[in-house]
Amino acid sequence: MKRILLIGIIGMIIIFSFSACGNLSGIYNKKDAQKVNVVSNVTPHPKEKKPVSPPPRSVLRAGDKGDDVKDIQKKLKKFGYSVNEDGDFGEETVYAVMDFQHRHGLTTDGVVGGTTLEDLKKKPVAEVMYKPTAQVVSGFNSTYSEGIVNKLDTQSYTDYYIMVSIPEQMVYIFNGSIHKWKLINSFQCSSGTGGTPTVKGQFFVGIKGSQFESENGAILKYFTQFQGNYLFHSVLFDKNGNLVDGTLGRSASHGCIRLALENAKYIYDNVPIGSGILIQ
Structure with a gap:
């Protein structure tokens, strides 16, 4: 009897153990499932993309x-232009491009x-490079003209500046910078009449x-624009190249500034587009 009872107790213990193991297995499975669910709900961080x-x-x-504008400005600097590499296609860059186009025989737009x-x-080659400094051709009346222009808050996008004195019928060309202009050339002109x-x-x-x-x-040679249809240009020739009207030193034009042929060509060749001009 005792032996039967003992065998029964041992059997119950074995059955309980299997039952307990089954319950524990269920607990662990639930926990594992929760862990899996938690992990599966996490969204992975996407890799940051470079702009x-x-x-x-x-x-x-x-x-x-933009950066492509900055690249253009960098290329202009190789040709001697002192433009800021700021990526902004402003007036300074426009004038530099126009002067570059003029030197290369292109449309200056x-x-x-x-x-x-x-x-x-x-x-770049020397023939088309922008030249920041220039030789003195004529220093006539330099103390007087420099004394006037260097008192002014002049503005120029280049290292050149032109001052025209209507009362004197004179043109003065300077090289340098604001308040430090040096006279490099001067010559007579003929401005517009009273009408x-x-x-x-x-x-x-x-x-x-x-x-043009x-x-x-009349044929007018080596013109340089300063405002709309107002130009620096040569005295008048006919279609055969003969001088028609060479008046200088007094008012005689229709509003433009007339110059001797060699002086009109000097401005055309040497004073860059974007240079400041004062007419007074």
Whole structure:
């Protein structure tokens, strides 16, 4: 009897052990399941993507901004222009581009694209480099003219400046910087008459050209714009190259500043686009 009872007790213990193990297994399975569920609900952090720069534009003009503008400014500096590499296609860059185009025989519209862009990629040569310094051609009356211009808060996008004195009928060309201008050339001119006066004020050297024909058929050579249709240009010639009107030293034009042929060519060749101008 005792032996039967003992065997029964041992059997119950074995059954309880299996039952307990089953319960514990269930507990562990639930915990494992919870762990799996928690892990499966976590969203992995995506890898941070580096910002992608937009591709360079094929045409750049005034008002544009960006790294491709900065690249153009860097190329201009290789050709001698002192432009800021700020990525802003402002007036300073526009005038530098226009002068670059003039030196390369291109349309001076200040827009970078096509041939202008291709020429900017080329290696600079001396013939087309911007020259920040210039030799003195004439220092006539330098103390007087420098005394006037260096008292003014002049503005120029280049190392050159032009001052025109209407009362004197004189043009003065300077090289340097604000309050440090040095006279490098001066010559007589002929301004507008009382009926068609020359505009006065502060301007900048604009587009240039080898010659144009006036309404009355006269040929005017080596023109340099300073305001709209107001230009520096030579005295008058006919279509055969003969001098028609060489008046200088007094008012005689329709508003432009007339110059001797060699002096009109001097401004055309040597005073960069973007240079400041004062007419008073």
